[in-house]
Amino acid sequence: MIYIHAIGIHNTIPDNQLPDLKCELKALSGKVYRRIDHFIQLAIIGAHKAVGELNLSPQTAIYMTSGQGDIMVFDRVRRQRYFQKMLSKPVDFVNLSSNAAGFYVASHLGLKGKNLFLLHHHFPVQVTLLAAQNALNLRQQKAILVGGVDEWIPKPELAKKLLGVDEATVLGEGSNWLLLKAEAEAALATFALEPGTLDKIELQRLLLSVEAGTFLAFGSRFPAAEVADIMLINKGCKRYHFEASCAYYETLPLYVLNRFLGQEQGRLLHLDVSKGRYMVMRVDNNT
Amino acid sequence: MITILGGELLCSLGDASERFDALRTGKPKIGTINVNVGGAKATYPYYHIDETPRKSDPSIVDSYLDRVVNGLLEKLKFKPASLTNVGVFLGSSSIDYSLAWPIEEDVDDDFVARCKRERVGGGKYLESLMQRFGFTGPSLTFNTACTSSANALMSAASMLAGNIIDYALVLGLELYSPTTLEGFAMMQLLSPDAICPFDKNRNGIVLGEAVSAVLLSREEIMASPWRYLGGKSSCETYSVTSADPSGAGVAQVMREALEDSGTVSEAIIAVKAHGTASNLNDLAEMCGMEQVFKVLPPYLSLKPYLGHTLGGCGVAELLLMMESVDAGFIPASLNCKTLDSKFSQAPIGNLMSVTSGHIMLNYFGFGGNNTSFIIEKTAP
């Protein structure tokens, strides 16, 4: 069993304008950083909200994930190179690798453990948590700070196409982090993830085994009809609604877990789907 | 115990017999590449896989990945369907940019209009590979700069140790990317002539391409003379572009890798250094090794053979080490004509006869990433 020891939420629905995070970061951390762009600011803010006030062991690892990574610096460099035919700045080149964000989060928090930047086409949050859960279960790590970071970009029509979501989708941005440990003492909640993907029958079998009163949250790609079906069949479960408080981004599942733990008491199953395969995460803060 | 079953590699050295010849004789092939640095054209040495014209075209990437996976399965006499419960892990330093987006040279404001409504992103390459081969297990794409595929391999080994998967297919990917080449040129990290690790007059790195695949398992599922014993990955926040030249962070990760693998430093018969021939990397690495080993073991850099293949070097250089030892030797570390006077011992000067033993492999990268792991070939 592994445990959630801290959560941090940064979740916004930008109103057609890129949020200015520089001042927010300064107000929050009291520090001014050079060479960091919006994506990195976002990463630091979320991580700081989760663990900025804690005394973390320097060996704490960082497993960071994102749907699109530092897409704004990528877009800028791409346009400079191909369109404006000019050279990009050295700082932009370094930040093109999204793992640069992990470096600045580690600097900010004084960490020197393992520092990964991970991607997955359908389930970035779930597989990153799978890697973290496994490393903790094997005692290869004592503590892992898991973060999901996605930035809003000022060209939402382009972003929507590259995300494969329809035009009506409202895009948001978020940086949501949680601190996982294998130890139970002083934990906020337990965390468990089904290690593989499930098919529909396996999912239903799993849902039949959950206790009455369990909350169910559904990933953004879940068809509404299927959500309705699942709620109809599993009458003992309660729907956990978070949808009105956020807009779409790929690492939203971390926001959902953190929001639940901050607001509710109980057990939550987070269900996500892609191409007929399901992934299920479970958090429980019943003491 | 994690076993390494075998691998397949595409790099500038050519096919298996050409690789063997180059490693044995110390004579790799080196090409050149033209780089446009802000309007000024420059030619740098470069290690190409082949002469196929390169565009940042996703289907080219797919075809190279297919070649190594098919080659590996053929070599090990596996059918994709017989690889049950396999996890797939990919490491690349450029996955975020040159590969993540279907870039074409005619990028303009109409790009948005032409662009298809289709999810792209760094996980796309692995996703489509999984579909083509019918793999259904967990998959993860890593970008931790030059340690990407080394970190992918370590996470794969963890998933095997945790019994989450029974086989792990680990891929290293680094193909021609104008963005990468221009970035390195602009940062003045490229050597204009040759890559000379640990040499007093080393003047920078030479980039190369490598696409590679290695298959891991557990002893009880499939035995192998090659084993992955353990390793460590850490992040030092000295500088986003270089390791701490004192070697402190590098030494720490090597010590922890030894500890994790249950190996004493005296048991290491050779160290595959990162050896990029950048001034600060080689300095940090040498200082680090001197702190960890009472008597420095023979060490080498493979980069004069295949170039610095960035995120791909984790798996590519592992495979070159395994191929060499399987052939009974460890190759000479090339191009160190005059040892840097700050260093106490030169890298391997002549082919070394080796058939078994513990080998340490080190990888360091942008973003402060340091990775070290230990493999063993058991004596027959």
Next chain:
Amino acid sequence: MKGSLDEALKRRLKIMIIEECEKEEVTPDDVDDDVQLFSDASGLELDSLDALQILMGLQIQFGIRLEDSKAFRRHVTTINELADFIQPD
């Protein structure tokens, strides 16, 4: 006019350096014309990445190409020297 006598040029150079290196707490008046920019005495705490950023700024804003950042750090060490280099007479 020799660059080191051209106060407007030197001010532009200082603003460019402050911008490229994101040294927001520094004003142009804080940068001494004769202090070595990459020394501890300058108080700017610049590193090799800053040198590359400054080279880029020189190229974009002043049309000056310098190939080698190490040579740049060795030879063009103060605002006065940099100004003279850009504008010898």
